Amino acid sequence: MKIIVTGGLGFLGSEISKKLSELGHEVETLSRTNFNNERNKIKHHQVDLSQKIDNTRIFDGVQCIFHTAAKAGIDGRYDDYYTANYIATENLLEVAKISGVQFFIYTSSPSVVFSGNAIKEGKEDMPYISSRISPYSYTKSIAEKKVLSSNNETFASVALRPHLIWGENDPHLLPKVICRHRSGKLKIIGDGLNQVDLTHVDNVVHAHILALNCLIMGKPIGGRAYFISQNEPVQLWSWLNFIFTKLDLHPVKEKISLRKAYSIGLAAELLWKIFPMKSDLPMTRFVACQLAHDHWFSSAAAKRDLGYEPILSMKEALDKTTPWLKSL
Numbered sequence: 001m002k003i004i005v006t007g008g009l010g011f012l013g014s015e016i017s018k019k020l021s022e023l024g025h026e027v028e029t030l031s032r033t034n035f036n037n038e039r040n041k042i043k044h045h046q047v048d049l050s051q052k053i054d055n056t057r058i059f060d061g062v063q064c065i066f067h068t069a070a071k072a073g074i075d076g077r078y079d080d081y082y083t084a085n086y087i088a089t090e091n092l093l094e095v096a097k098i099s100g101v102q103f104f105i106y107t108s109s110p111s112v113v114f115s116g117n118a119i120k121e122g123k124e125d126m127p128y129i130s131s132r133i134s135p136y137s138y139t140k141s142i143a144e145k146k147v148l149s150s151n152n153e154t155f156a157s158v159a160l161r162p163h164l165i166w167g168e169n170d171p172h173l174l175p176k177v178i179c180r181h182r183s184g185k186l187k188i189i190g191d192g193l194n195q196v197d198l199t200h201v202d203n204v205v206h207a208h209i210l211a212l213n214c215l216i217m218g219k220p221i222g223g224r225a226y227f228i229s230q231n232e233p234v235q236l237w238s239w240l241n242f243i244f245t246k247l248d249l250h251p252v253k254e255k256i257s258l259r260k261a262y263s264i265g266l267a268a269e270l271l272w273k274i275f276p277m278k279s280d281l282p283m284t285r286f287v288a289c290q291l292a293h294d295h296w297f298s299s300a301a302a303k304r305d306l307g308y309e310p311i312l313s314m315k316e317a318l319d320k321t322t323p324w325l326k327s328l
Contacts, residue, residue: 001216002026002061006049006092007069008042009033011171012107012162015205016066017042023209028058031069049088059099064212067092067147068107070140072172075272075281078135085139086146093150093157103215104147104157105208110227110297112141112161116289118194122297124225134286144225151223156215159225160207163297167201167317168324175328177240181249185282188255190292192237197229197296200317203310204228210306219305226302232314233296246322261288 003020007013008029020027021042028043035044045058049069071084089106096104113119113126114137128141144159151157166173180186207228214221241251265283272281302308312320 001063002028003064003066004028004030004059004062005066005068006030007067007107008044009035010068011169012165012201012204013066013068014169015201016068016208019205019209020066028062030058049091050083051091053091053095056095056099059095059101062096062099062101064103064105064215065092065096065101066105066107066208066212070107070136072136074134074136074284074287075269076135078132078139081135081139085136086143089143089146093146097150097155102154102156103212104150104155105211105215106144106147106157106159107208108144108147108159108161108225109137109140110161110163110295111137111286112144114286114289116285118293119295119297120195122227122295124227124301134284137286148223148225156222158211158215158221158223160204160211160228160302161225161297162199162204162207162228163230163295164196164198165201165204166198167321170201173198174243174321174325178244178247178249178325178328181244181252186252188237188252189261189288190255190258192235192255194236194292195233195294195296196236197231197233198239198314199228199230200310200312200314200321202312202317202320203230206311207302207306207308210308214306221305224301224305226306226308227297227299228302228308229297229299230310230314230317231299232310233294234314236291243318243322243325247326258288258292261292264288 003025005013005017008017009031017027030045030047032048034046071081114129129137132138147157265285265288268281
């Protein structure tokens, strides 16, 4: 099968591309980044998806698109997130249908149902986020709705919502936490007992391959979204401190209340909006809630419809990732 992976040079996109190629598919990748050499028989195209796609020949013969490209983060202009996450998805859907693509697998996020409250064993019937407290989450939610509403008899679209992807070569999650801890800026928010589900990249790739196989077999998963989790929620701060000890770093003990962190986040957001700063926001309301509350999700629907089960346990995943973390 000929397949295009957007964001194919990124953390998840590159792993999906590699796996698809290993399985014998003809894989090509898209991103804003130019990359001249073919990697493992994978051809790359430099395309800005936020602009109208004129070179539709790239999509000739393509049967499936994995759309992993997105603007992630906690700060920045809403318009930038809207363009990168919604407009780009809209443009891609348009050219996919024109080109006769059959399957569209969208990498979404559990944050599309963020409410600011604790979530325990969240299920797919939760309502979408209703505020713009997180530009990333809101624009991913409207993009997901666009993808799922595009599903029809000749174009099957599905959304996967992997929770907090981590693993070797992760450019965001653990490296940023470790860097913040080393600089002495990391504090426990809340009581430190909140449970969170983090999903290793190998499990996320596995879920994407299962979704493709189900679509090929004609299973009725089109128009649906699925949470993809590790199925092993951990006590976040205890888990991070366990990692820190493996890296010969002292554990985090200092705490700050959620109310205080939320207020700091609100003040920082206003300050950065009035006086644009080059540095990253030190805190946001969204991050304060994420670091203090329970947020873990059930992947029962993914197990039922896709046959999804994690192929790596948390222990196996950490054992695999720790040597890389030590190299940071």
